Amino acid sequence: xxxxxxxxxxxxxxxxxxxxxxxxxxxxxxxxxxxxxxxxxxxxxxxxxxxxxxxxxxxxxxxxxxxxxxxxxxxxxxxxxxxxxxxxxxxxxxxxxxxxxxxxxxxxxxxxxxxxxxxxxxxxxxxxxxxxxxxxxxxxxxxxxxxx
Numbered sequence: 001x002x003x004x005x006x007x008x009x010x011x012x013x014x015x016x017x018x019x020x021x022x023x024x025x026x027x028x029x030x031x032x033x034x035x036x037x038x039x040x041x042x043x044x045x046x047x048x049x050x051x052x053x054x055x056x057x058x059x060x061x062x063x064x065x066x067x068x069x070x071x072x073x074x075x076x077x078x079x080x081x082x083x084x085x086x087x088x089x090x091x092x093x094x095x096x097x098x099x100x101x102x103x104x105x106x107x108x109x110x111x112x113x114x115x116x117x118x119x120x121x122x123x124x125x126x127x128x129x130x131x132x133x134x135x136x137x138x139x140x141x142x143x144x145x146x147x148x
């Protein structure tokens with residue numbers, strides 16, 4: 001297994017990890033602009049999308065399908081956004097934001113999609129405390145195992 005890259009660590013690896021494949025890490029985003037927001041980080045040493053290997057592109061399809069199956073079940077999202085911003089964190093990664101109208105409740109917290117129906121309002125995110133992050137990771141991990 002390769003060591004986590006800087007982007008994986010910034011987003012809380014290993015505590016935030018929902019799932020890992022050979023080439024991708026699926027992690028809960030500690031700042032939740034919508035309930036279930038994730039980061040999908042490539043493990044390859046690439047700082048541009050075009051630098052990924054054919055294997056990483058192939059594996060990405062299966063990872064995205066599982067992400068969508070899990071988040072459909074977890075948040076009943078209406079749309080999903082994949083944002084490849086890479087302005088601060090150089091490793092190839094996507095912010096995965098499930099989008100929905102209204103509010104989703106989780107463990108006593110309310111998560112509104114403040115940007116709905118426009119672009120995600122990343123600056124209006126709910127910051128997860130350690131216990132809520134751990135619970136969200138555990139719940140999504142359990143769903144990941146069952147997802148097809």
